[in-house]
Amino acid sequence: MNDSEDLLSPEAVADPYSYFGDLRSNDAIHWNDTWNGWIVTRFRDVVAVLLDHGRFSSDRMAYLDLHASDEKKDALKALYSIISLGLPFIDPPDHTRLRLLHQRASFTPGQLTSWRPRVQAIVDDLLGRIETGKAVDFIDALSFPLPVLVTGEILGFPPEDRDKVRHWTQEVALSTFMARMDVSEKRARAEAAAKEFSDYARSLIRARRKEPRDDLLTSFVQASHDGAFLSEDEIVSNTVLLMIAGHETTSNLLANGLLAFIRNPDQIDLVREGPELIGPAVEECLRFDPPVKATTRWAKVDLEMEGRQIKSGQKIFLALAAANRDPEQFPEPERFDVTRGMSPQQHTSFVVGVHYCLGAPLARLEAEITYTSLFKRFRHIDLAPMPLEYKPSAIARSLTALPVVMS
């Protein structure tokens, strides 16, 4: 068993698979004093909690109200007031209505098909700027800019605002992904950016109401189901969240997946020779080294799970990265294998249940196009001889840089 109870210890950040793997073998539902909650690591338990949204809540605001100290409440109030109408943070039945309206407006696989040529053009443009034979940071060159460009364009943000939007999403991500830095500073920066970003989104949404365009903001304004529409605050909250949640996560998917491919070059060859493998290959990237290591819930009632007494109000840390390498679920889980026929339902990286990632179809599209184009354009893709480091986050699986040499 790992001595450290610290999810942010350098060992756990560098190699979460060993850290969580030890827990999964020895204490699959583990009380962690430092985090002050339960850590769940087995596939079947993670899935059971995710599906049981009646007893395990995602509502961070309600949690704060019921269980946080006044000090913490005050500190988080401003930021939460902006994102609290966001889909990840509310429970059914409110969630049901909001989810349906957002999904109708946006990210079904069918609706995204029309975006394929545009995503391809953006990927080609970014790849075209990469100098061959020289060390470049893949994150800086492609995986970071791509999702901002794509999501910004789909939403309908004017291209000249790109840098502004990119700045805001980075600033807010500071706080949501809990990187270890001065808490009051990062909170102040995140709040300031969230405020500016939401004011910006609100003005665009009002403009679309007057003058509809062919973009996602307009679809949000017009989306209806059984006579219900989204409120302006709901659209603002979820627009901001779509950018923030879709940004670093997509970047992580692209970078972590590429790293897995580079370390297993035979798998690149398999995808080059069998382009139809790209779908299952992206699912395998998601399983093997997911963009987000964990998600959290809190228990709404006292309950028993596998002999553990979980009390109402206790937090649950669902280690998605550990569930994805559960040997009870996957043969040879430590092997990156694009031919294992991984399908969307078989891993937990986009969670399962009513909070299934709204942007999943878009992330899949971006990953498929990126890898296919990259493997076609470059014969040789190698790591530059530099150490790899992960950002100190308990949630995000985020490389600080991915230096590669491609030719």
Next chain:
Amino acid sequence: MGRLKVSVDKTRCVASQTCIMIAPKAFVLDEDGQSSVAAPEEELEETVRDAAAMCPTGAILIEESEDGGEAPE
């Protein structure tokens, strides 16, 4: 409706419950938390098609039956 053959691909169903929200008579949760086909004939064909189109993983398959085909409207 009744001319459509509807099924759920369990390897793709991620239990988002989208289809159940849209077409609650046609789809139900099974004991694993995934969607199952219940009574598609109880819903309008358009509603069942909408549920299939909205599925985030494209897990709902619709086949036209041999005798039917598309209705004129």
